[in-house]
Amino acid sequence: MATQQTVVHLHQLCKEFVEGNQRRQVLSHVNGDFYRGEFAVLLGKSGSGKSTLLNLISGIESPSSGEVLVAGNSITAMKERQRTLFRRDHIGFVFQFFNLIPTLTVLENVTLPMELAGNGRSATQAAMNLLEQVGLADRRDTFPDKLSRGEQQRVAIARALVHDPMLVLADEPTGNLDEETGQRVLKLLLDLTRRQNKTLIMATHSAEVVPFADRVFRVHDGQLLTTAEAVPPLRPLQKPFIVPN
């Protein structure tokens, strides 16, 4: 088997939230690795800590203790500003509720991450290329509130990928969509990430996603468990991916 290249390394990761005089330990000494080119699915019941884990991996939140390394860089040790820049350069995040900016057009929403990263000049071309791939090139000047939810989610996917991140985190990206649109959005996200050998980590409640995954985890009682549904060994990295119909 090809050597696996670690993209995300979790070391003794703990997260607790304090509310009043109550402490809730959501993640407890979580260890694990995610590899280049793999699609990992995080299952777990509501409140188990899936979003918390994705937020910690992206550096949106900081752990109570322990460490997250992305491509060997300690997100945890970075200062806030560094972390923001690192995220901007290397991580794409697809939010459950899209988080599109209502006052910006479709195209402007997608180019924003590149504008922020100072790559404004190549932004339009990269954004249009992705909008083409998600089937929304002709909606470039539309505002998000005029789009269906599936269309909004496709814009959110384009935005998460426009800066060519090595790591894509998706928090229930199909959670708000009807089954058919959800499947289309899933296939699209998978296809775009597989094609470029990106690492995709997705939190979801949809069991239909499981057959597509390289590995399946369950967040339970503060732990990250590999589940019986997991299909080891990992698919060889270079094998072309064909989405079954």
Ligand SMILES: Nc1ncnc2c1ncn2[C@@H]1O[C@H](COP(=O)(O)OP(=O)(O)OP(=O)(O)O)[C@@H](O)[C@H]1O
């Ligand atoms: N900022 C916060 N302050 C206090 N508690 C929080 C905070 N963020 C999350 N939690 C708690 O952490 C636990 C895990 O939340 P999280 O959102 O990670 O769950 P989840 O697995 O993503 O759930 P869902 O499937 O419903 O999205 C929950 O009990 C939640 O109340």
Ligand SMILES: [Mg+2]
């Ligand atoms: Mg969640």
